[in-house]
Amino acid sequence: MQSKALKPEEYFIKDEPYYQTVGDEIAIFEAAYRQSLPILLKGPTGCGKTRFMEHMAWRLKRPLITVSCHDDLTASDLVGRFLISGGETVWVDGPLARSVRHGAICYLDEIVEARKDTTVVIHPLADDRRVLPMEKVGEILEATPEFCLAISYNPGYQSVMKDLKQSTRQRFVALEFDYPDAALEAEIIIKETGIDTATANLLVKFAHMTRDLKGSGLDEGASTRLLVHAAKLIHEGISPVVACKTAISQAITDDADMMVAMHELSSSLF
Amino acid sequence: MPRPTLTFEEIIERLDVYFDAEFTFIKSEDAAELIIKQPRSIQDFILNLCKRISATNEELAFQFTMNSIRALEAMDQHMVEAWAMTATDNYDRKGLTPAMIVIRDLDNYVHTAHVNACGAVLDEEISILLPFVQGLSGRKLKIAEAEDNHAYTDTETIFLPAITALLEESKDNFLIYKATVAFHWAQIQFGTFRLPFDEVLDCDDPVTQLKKITALETIRLEACIKRELPGLYRDMQILKQKTTDNNEQTHSDNWQNVVDKLSAIDACVNDTLHCLELISDKQLPDSCCYQGVLKLDQVTDIMQKRIEKEKAYFRIALSELAKESLKKNKETTEDTDDNETTTFNIKTRNDKQQISNSLVELELEGELVAIPDHVKELMTSIIVDFGEIPPEHLHAAGPGEYDLKKYEDEMLNPDDVWQGTYHEEGAELYNEWNFKRQHYHKNWCVLRELEIEPKYDDFVEDTLDKHKGLLKSLRHTFEILRGEDKLLKRQVYGDDIDIDALVEAYADVKSGMEMTDRLFTKMHKEERNVAVMFMVDMSGSTKGWINDAERESLILLCEVIQILGDRFAIYGFSGVTRTRCELYKIKAFDEEYNDEIKGRISNIQPKDYTRMGVFIRHMTRIFNGVDASTKLLITISDGKPDDYDTYRGEYGVEDTRQALYEAHRDGIHPYCITIDEEARDYLPHMYGAANYSVIDDVTQLPLKVSDIYRKLTT
Numbered sequence: 001m002q003s004k005a006l007k008p009e010e011y012f013i014k015d016e017p018y019y020q021t022v023g024d025e026i027a028i029f030e031a032a033y034r035q036s037l038p039i040l041l042k043g044p045t046g047c048g049k050t051r052f053m054e055h056m057a058w059r060l061k062r063p064l065i066t067v068s069c070h071d072d073l074t075a076s077d078l079v080g081r082f083l084i085s086g087g088e089t090v091w092v093d094g095p096l097a098r099s100v101r102h103g104a105i106c107y108l109d110e111i112v113e114a115r116k117d118t119t120v121v122i123h124p125l126a127d128d129r130r131v132l133p134m135e136k137v138g139e140i141l142e143a144t145p146e147f148c149l150a151i152s153y154n155p156g157y158q159s160v161m162k163d164l165k166q167s168t169r170q171r172f173v174a175l176e177f178d179y180p181d182a183a184l185e186a187e188i189i190i191k192e193t194g195i196d197t198a199t200a201n202l203l204v205k206f207a208h209m210t211r212d213l214k215g216s217g218l219d220e221g222a223s224t225r226l227l228v229h230a231a232k233l234i235h236e237g238i239s240p241v242v243a244c245k246t247a248i249s250q251a252i253t254d255d256a257d258m259m260v261a262m263h264e265l266s267s268s269l270f
Numbered sequence: 271m272p273r274p275t276l277t278f279e280e281i282i283e284r285l286d287v288y289f290d291a292e293f294t295f296i297k298s299e300d301a302a303e304l305i306i307k308q309p310r311s312i313q314d315f316i317l318n319l320c321k322r323i324s325a326t327n328e329e330l331a332f333q334f335t336m337n338s339i340r341a342l343e344a345m346d347q348h349m350v351e352a353w354a355m356t357a358t359d360n361y362d363r364k365g366l367t368p369a370m371i372v373i374r375d376l377d378n379y380v381h382t383a384h385v386n387a388c389g390a391v392l393d394e395e396i397s398i399l400l401p402f403v404q405g406l407s408g409r410k411l412k413i414a415e416a417e418d419n420h421a422y423t424d425t426e427t428i429f430l431p432a433i434t435a436l437l438e439e440s441k442d443n444f445l446i447y448k449a450t451v452a453f454h455w456a457q458i459q460f461g462t463f464r465l466p467f468d469e470v471l472d473c474d475d476p477v478t479q480l481k482k483i484t485a486l487e488t489i490r491l492e493a494c495i496k497r498e499l500p501g502l503y504r505d506m507q508i509l510k511q512k513t514t515d516n517n518e519q520t521h522s523d524n525w526q527n528v529v530d531k532l533s534a535i536d537a538c539v540n541d542t543l544h545c546l547e548l549i550s551d552k553q554l555p556d557s558c559c560y561q562g563v564l565k566l567d568q569v570t571d572i573m574q575k576r577i578e579k580e581k582a583y584f585r586i587a588l589s590e591l592a593k594e595s596l597k598k599n600k601e602t603t604e605d606t607d608d609n610e611t612t613t614f615n616i617k618t619r620n621d622k623q624q625i626s627n628s629l630v631e632l633e634l635e636g637e638l639v640a641i642p643d644h645v646k647e648l649m650t651s652i653i654v655d656f657g658e659i660p661p662e663h664l665h666a667a668g669p670g671e672y673d674l675k676k677y678e679d680e681m682l683n684p685d686d687v688w689q690g691t692y693h694e695e696g697a698e699l700y701n702e703w704n705f706k707r708q709h710y711h712k713n714w715c716v717l718r719e720l721e722i723e724p725k726y727d728d729f730v731e732d733t734l735d736k737h738k739g740l741l742k743s744l745r746h747t748f749e750i751l752r753g754e755d756k757l758l759k760r761q762v763y764g765d766d767i768d769i770d771a772l773v774e775a776y777a778d779v780k781s782g783m784e785m786t787d788r789l790f791t792k793m794h795k796e797e798r799n800v801a802v803m804f805m806v807d808m809s810g811s812t813k814g815w816i817n818d819a820e821r822e823s824l825i826l827l828c829e830v831i832q833i834l835g836d837r838f839a840i841y842g843f844s845g846v847t848r849t850r851c852e853l854y855k856i857k858a859f860d861e862e863y864n865d866e867i868k869g870r871i872s873n874i875q876p877k878d879y880t881r882m883g884v885f886i887r888h889m890t891r892i893f894n895g896v897d898a899s900t901k902l903l904i905t906i907s908d909g910k911p912d913d914y915d916t917y918r919g920e921y922g923v924e925d926t927r928q929a930l931y932e933a934h935r936d937g938i939h940p941y942c943i944t945i946d947e948e949a950r951d952y953l954p955h956m957y958g959a960a961n962y963s964v965i966d967d968v969t970q971l972p973l974k975v976s977d978i979y980r981k982l983t984t
Binding site for chain 2: 072074075076081082084087089202208209210212213216217218241257258260261262264265266267268269270
């Protein structure tokens with residue numbers, strides 16, 4: 001069996017990605033999209049930001065081009081660069097330019113991880129100009145109404161060095177995400193993995209325990225994503241305590257004492 | 271060939287020195303008679319330990335020697351050494367008598383030694399138990415050691431015995447701890463203390479009555495734990511079987527009814543009260559290993575204080591919330607009555623479940639109010655106490671109704687501490703190394719961080735003016751050091767095309783060769799990741815020009831470190847004896863170098879003595895919270911470690927050396943700059959051969975310090 005290779009702008013999400021609505025985020029996103037406003041997703045890791053973007057791409061029937069930002073990401077990685085082909089230099093669009101050209105949704109994940117100079121290139125796209133200047137080719141790319149820019153960041157763990165600049169953040173409509181409440185979170189786990197309600201409830205309870213430990217030894221509690229991982233393992237027949245240990249405790253912390261404490265918590269529950 | 275055993279005279283000679291027999295009049299002969307019968311290796315072992323203990327106290331050393339043979343019969347050498355060190359630790363903390371008790375009560379120690387081998391020790395497990403209990407929902411509880419051997423809680427702290435050794439395996443003993451913690455958490459969480467104890471115990475036999483309550487509550491709480499923490503409940507059942515003798519208690523039907531009633535999902539303390547009349551005194555089951563005791567006298571006071579305090583805080587928080595929502599509403603509606611007291615409503619979202627914080631919402635005039643985190647925490651705690659938020663809590667506080675100062679924990683002003691009697695509150699305690707004893711004095715030094723008031727005088731300007739030329743050249747040298755953008759050529763990835771590489775590659779292709787993939791240029795920023803801490807000697811001996819030179823050096827250093835952008839902190843240290851180690855914060859890592867800092871540097875004054883180990887340990891602790899690839903601890907000093915008590919000579923040097931070793935272990939590079947010309951004798955021993963500089967001419971200090979810093983960090 002061979003996997004299909006598609007250009008990102010040609011890849012449309014066909015099946016509805018499962019997303020559990022928490023508030024009115026879908027309505028707000030759609031409104032912002034219609035009004036050509038860029039969107040900023042805030043929230044802790046693993047609470048469903050990326051899934052929400054997939055869901056919205058499916059809803060709006062636009063291709064979704066995701067760029068995971070890292071500290072080596074340069075402006076030309078986003079906009080594009082010249083490459084050599086057949087003895088000549090050829091311009092190749094970067095993901096941002098592609099999105100603009102094809103009216104896709106461009107999602108810059110963990111934007112603060114990118115270098116400061118990189119974040120500035122999205123500024124003309126993120127205000128009412130909605131253009132992407134491409135200095136190297138001497139062109140200005142105008143965005144179509146279908147194009148949408150979304151960025152995400154996690155206000156929880158970023159250092160002072162990596163804060164989002166005011167000039168960047170004040171261009172966006174912000175949607176705040178958090179872990180859903182207990183009942184909803186259990187429902188998500190059940191839908192995603194098919195485990196029984198009792199185990200799902202216990203997993204959520206365990207997650208709350210770890211989230212209570214945030215600040216007293218943990219940087220971050222267990223995310224919904226980790227719960228889904230653990231639930232998947234449990235569904236495969238791994239014992240819940242082991243699943244919590246491998247999928248949750250070990251993933252969250254390296255601190256030996258904390259790991260034991262979390263193990264004690266999970267073994268108290270299951 | 272084995273060494274010959276020591277003769278009587280040889281032993282006497284040594285013991286006389288250890289016991290200081292000339293002054294203490296301890297009779298070395300008695301001890302010598304015991305030792306003479308031993309083989310040489312044992313003789314050496316005892317004499318060595320005797321020497322180490324005598325560094326603490328001669329009488330203690332004598333008693334040890336007298337008991338040593340018996341101890342060696344009961345324990346191995348390793349344990350005997352531990353026994354001796356327990357005694358010296360006790361001497362440090364409590365004095366001679368308790369230390370003597372440890373030595374004389376050898377049998378007890380031997381017994382506890384066995385307990386220690388298989389038991390769980392609270393000190394070791396607390397790092398696991400604490401996050402464990404904080405992970406359980408509800409109020410953030412603390413864990414502490416109980417003075418007697420009974421576990422109990424005062425509703426804020428769970429007190430546990432220092433050692434648990436009920437079962438053979440340490441794993442099981444840890445489980446007892448865990449179950450005890452969970453059980454006491456359940457007492458607080460599920461409302462045992464909501465019982466009207468005053469009323470209930472107002473009877474002929476309050477002791478039995480309390481026993482009955484404990485038994486009934488245990489049933490109810492175990493059922494709660496079974497629902498909340500089923501895994502732990504299973505373990506608790508196993509523990510019960512292991513710790514109680516297997517005599518099945520026969521219970522009447524009546525008892526079974528009680529159990530059923532209390533195990534119901536909606537059982538509460540009222541059911542316990544109700545059942546109290548149903549059971550007789552003789553039916554009570556044995557208490558189990560994790561249930562501890564109820565210490566009501568400890569609870570009442572703490573609860574009372576907390577309830578009052580939390581009510582005040584909560585109502586004030588409500589008044590702030592009300593103000594905020596008022597502000598919002600004012601934009602839409604004009605007329606609002608300020609004098610009216612605002613009352614909030616509580617809305618619970620799900621009545622079926624146990625009332626818990628996430629399901630409680632605050633409502634003001636029919637609108638939901640977002641609850642800030644600290645208020646949420648308060649609500650959790652109030653709900654734990656009352657089972658709900660009582661209606662009288664829900665009136666927002668009027669202006670001036672509460673004086674919050676009353677509830678604030680009395681914050682001790684470190685400067686005031688010494689005006690009263692000596693106490694250790696609000697200070698940090700550090701161990702100190704005793705090289706003679708080859709062991710740490712536990713929690714020996716009392717350290718306080720004090721502030722230096724900035725003094726705004728002309729010192730800084732004068733210094734900058736005086737060293738104008740030097741500063742200029744220093745600036746120049748440091749600017750060269752600064753990490754700058756470098757254009758890296760021929761990279762696999764990069765921002766731009768490297769035309770030279772491209773042309774070459776193109777030529778390669780034309781001539782049929784393979785083309786390289788290194789065709790890009792990349793800007794690379796070399797970042798310095800250095801954090802440096804300066805520890806400045808503020809001892810009395812620096813008075814005069816040394817102090818001036820120190821301050822001048824600091825000013826120049828700060829100027830040039832700014833250029834490099836390295837993170838730096840400056841602390842001054844001084845003190846008198848181990849009970850008064852004072853650290854003066856001049857600049858912390860997160861503070862910016864500004865006029866206030868300059869003022870503080872200007873106000874660095876000579877104080878008392880130089881005790882170094884404790885400060886190095888404190889610096890290490892501060893440093894451990896700083897993330898940097900290079901950590902540098904630079905001490906600027908004028909002489910050997912030296913304090914008013916025994917902290918001088920070899921003792922001080924060895925403790926400092928040990929502290930530096932600890933710092934090194936944590937990835938910190940210590941370095942010492944001194945003006946003591948004799949320093950070459952002891953500094954290599956403390957800091958290592960290459961980690962110090964001796965400056966012969968004090969006036970050279972400002973230049974040298976910056977120069978040394980430059981060399982160290984490049």
